[in-house]
Amino acid sequence: MFKLYRLKNYNFRLILWLLAISSLGILLVGSAMESLQSRQLLGVVLGVVVMVIVSLMDYSWILNFHWIIYVGNILMLAFVRFFGESSGGATRWLDLGIVRFQPTELSKILIIMFFARYLMEHEEELNTLKTIISSIILLAIPLVLIKIQPDLKNTITVAVVYCVLMYIAGLSYKIIGGILAVVVPLLIVAILLITQTDIEIIDSYQKDRIMAWMYPEDEAYKDDVVQQTNSITAIGSGQLTGKGYNNNKVSSANKGNFVSQIQTDFIYAVAGEELGFVGSIGIIVLLFLIVLECILTSRRAKDLSGKIICCGVASVVGFQSFLNICVATGLLPNTGTPLPFVSYGLTSIVSLYIGMGLVLNVGLQNRKYLGGEANEHRIYRA
Secondary structure, three states: OOOOOHHHHHHHHHHHHHHHHHHHHHHHHHHHHHHHHHHHHHHHHHHHHHHHHHEOOOHHHHHHHHHHHHHHHHHHHHHHHHEEEOOOOEEEEEEEEEEEOOHHHHHHHHHHHHHHHHHHHHHOOOOOHHHHHHHHHHHHHHHHHHHHOOOOOHHHHHHHHHHHHHHHHOOOOOHHHHHHHHHHHHHHHHHHHHOOOOOOOHHHHHHHHHHHHHOOOOOOHHHHHHHHHHHHHHHHOOOOOOOOOOOHHHHHHHOOOOOOOOOOOOOOHHHHHHHHHHHHHHHHHHHHHHHHHHHHHOOOOOHHHHHHHHHHHHHHHHHHHHHHHHHHOOOOOOOOOOOOOOOOOOHHHHHHHHHHHHHHHHHOOOOOHHHHOHHHHOOOOO
């Protein structure tokens, strides 16, 4: 379970980036809603402690229990369905008394852990129809439980992460091309059905967000577009260096409550307004560095499961960051996705730090630690 590691193999650079962006998150959440700042700080402290503990645990030993992890994940998501707490028309939380827990955030890390071991075990037969279908079925069960909450953003995120995991595991380019040839036309048809007909493929509020993004000038979608419009205005008003952290200017979109959910989904609007272009780019750079460190660690992983863990965690951070910033700047429809390590949300922060703990342990058990290039894992694609 625990091993003796070389301190020089510990990725302190990744920890530095994590602490830097988490500190920014604490400041921005405090500016958006001061009453939540102490809870955000508690979440970061708890996350760091858990990360350090997980980083010292042999990830290969943890993955021995991958089927227990999978079943536990299913049960956790099922509890949300039957015993979850509803808010805003969605049932996504479990009330633990002291705090509300959102299982879907942890579920993303558990899914990565399960497939890290499952795909390594089936590496030789990964490109067979049997393995592909079985992996899709195994993904479909938690995916459906997430979708019916309803939680479209995390459904999309998990699907994207799964595609990344399959690619990293060595899925043939021929199969990838064949799947794209089928999926892309289906997506086009689905978009046309959603936007041009009354057929209910997605929930009505989700369709309204898409329509508001496509037709912002339409009065019918005025209420749905105002949040993104105010977010764009707030970001633009910050100009180069911003209006100043936690300022009290009357024109502030943050202090004037012109943007709802500004401490979570639209925290990037606070950064843009108060820290300006410089601060906004700084957040993007830090997120990029975190993703880059995960990818670099994957290249030194001792086996395929370590490589999958690192790239899976990197894809969660990268894709969620992309969604959140695109929504805040009006490049995509409103999805309600938090910005990793910055937005308020204890479950999200702790779950991401668990993922980072696994990445750190992969780095501690790199090929050099195991005795050279003899253990290098190579992937062949047809």
